Amino acid sequence: MNISQEEWWEKAQADSNAVILDVRTEDEWNRGIIPGAINIDIYKGQGFIYAVEELDKSRNYYVYCAAGARSAQACNIMNQLEIANTFNLIGGISQWDGPVVAPE
Numbered sequence: 001m002n003i004s005q006e007e008w009w010e011k012a013q014a015d016s017n018a019v020i021l022d023v024r025t026e027d028e029w030n031r032g033i034i035p036g037a038i039n040i041d042i043y044k045g046q047g048f049i050y051a052v053e054e055l056d057k058s059r060n061y062y063v064y065c066a067a068g069a070r071s072a073q074a075c076n077i078m079n080q081l082e083i084a085n086t087f088n089l090i091g092g093i094s095q096w097d098g099p100v101v102a103p104e
Helices: 005-014 026-030 046-053 069-080
Strands: 018-022 060-064 086-089
Touching (some): 005 018, 005 060, 005 086, 046 069, 060 069
Parallel strands (some): 060 086
16 A cells, blocks of 8 residues: 555554564665664565565554665565555655664
8 A cells, every 4th residue: 555655654653553664775774764664675585575474464564665666566565475554655765754763
């Protein structure tokens, strides 16, 4: 489900069951993240599938990448792996007006 950044952030902040998922590469991740995000690089191929299969399927995943294309693809893959609630950030972090922090 593609949603605007305002709706994406409001939903993620109000959702006690939210997980913010960054699907960018490690280099991109190191340039700054949306606070609270975890990273699973979609370019890892089967490694991405294995990592997604380990996720809690009952959680709600707020997914982003650089521009919104990889995260949309990630949401589709996650839906196929029986994770029902995925929300794609339209425009990705490159169009993000919200907070960005250095990864820990």
